[in-house]
Amino acid sequence: MGRGSAAPSTEFSMRVVSNIEHRRQEVGRTHQQLFTEAGLSKNYYWKRLNHELPFNTNDIDALARVLGVEPEDLTSKRMVGNRALRLSGPELARRLQLLAETPTAHGDDFRISDLVDFLRSQEVEFTPERWASLMEETASVTSQSEKLLVEIATFFDVDRVYLTNFAQEDVTEHVEAQLVLRRTLKQIGGATVSARALGNVPASALLQIAKDISATDQK
Template sequence: MGVRGMGEASAWARAVARAVSELRGRAGLTVQQLADRIDKDPSYLYGRLNGSAPFNINDWDYLARALGVHPLEIARLASKYAAADDEGLEPTIGTDPVELGRRLRLLESSPRTAGPQFDAAVLIDLAAEREIDLTVEEWSQLLSGAGGAEVPVRVLYAVAEYTGVAVGYLTDLDDKGLAEATEAQLELRSAIREVGGESVLARSVGDVSPAGLRAIAASLRAAHRGSSD
């Protein structure tokens, strides 16, 4: 299942609002200026900054770009506010553990957009740098689909950052279009790696349809097999 329905802002949502307010202050932006940058009406932004309603996942992406930070920085600051308020909260999202495990295994076996092949130890270190708790055992449980339906949002953000995929691929399992596009890109990355190319080249074909990406991957593999005969 995907992200839960929107409603009254929770304690965590209010912590996120405080984090966004802090980052807005650091950037020297008024609410109007920030609203313009994320293409929202100021009333929409005011309603979330004052805790009347929560920001959604897409808001996090737009806000991070507008504020010049990674979405994980919003989560990191929000966690500090939550801890200071003695909420002891770690934001989670409801998922289908089996489907999430399948997607994580696919990411683990696919080339990354840049850098060495996927290494769980490196991912865990990356998470630790961002004050995100993730152990080898927890990662294994997520891969196997035995990690439970509630998964820390920040863990999924860290995985998305490390593997170079849209975070929605892991946080919104109901978005079939995004899943198809992402998995076609992963297939192309694998084909490029198989023929000895650089996986970073897959970034340059973001506007090609999933079917087109798979056709390119098949052509690369066929050409490589032909040259090997």
């Protein structure tokens, strides 16, 4: 399916990926089960899940069939649930701080105005004051909107699980290794890279790359 070249993923395409991931987790399918049953190759599927290329309408139709929803559901802004997630307040604040300190996938420094504008485009009301309160959260357990956290993860171009399920230690390790590499590239003036584009690279390898870059830069 969809073998022709295509433009990089747009905000709409990123929403489709977010909805696919949300539904996949809901029904308990693995990535391999999903792309196999949808008739997609592993490489084709991951290039689109990592936002290197967008899914086409045939892909969306096939994926929706496997996931038990209508194709329109995978394109909707309302696919992600708005349930409240109970998370560690200090840990959420730590993760948000890391994201804020890391350059975006486009190499730009984080600006709260950009996040507010993005969230509003996704029909999520948000303010700089709300961001400040999240960054300073000290409650042992805080209740936060799943949709808000998913959209924040989308804005920062990281796996949604990083902000919605702290028990997934492998995801935490991998995302934070990606962020280290992005910060390292920024420090030496190099081109940054999408965190999702590094999805198949082990965390240990990402950290070693960052270490090697830093060592080379100091010579």
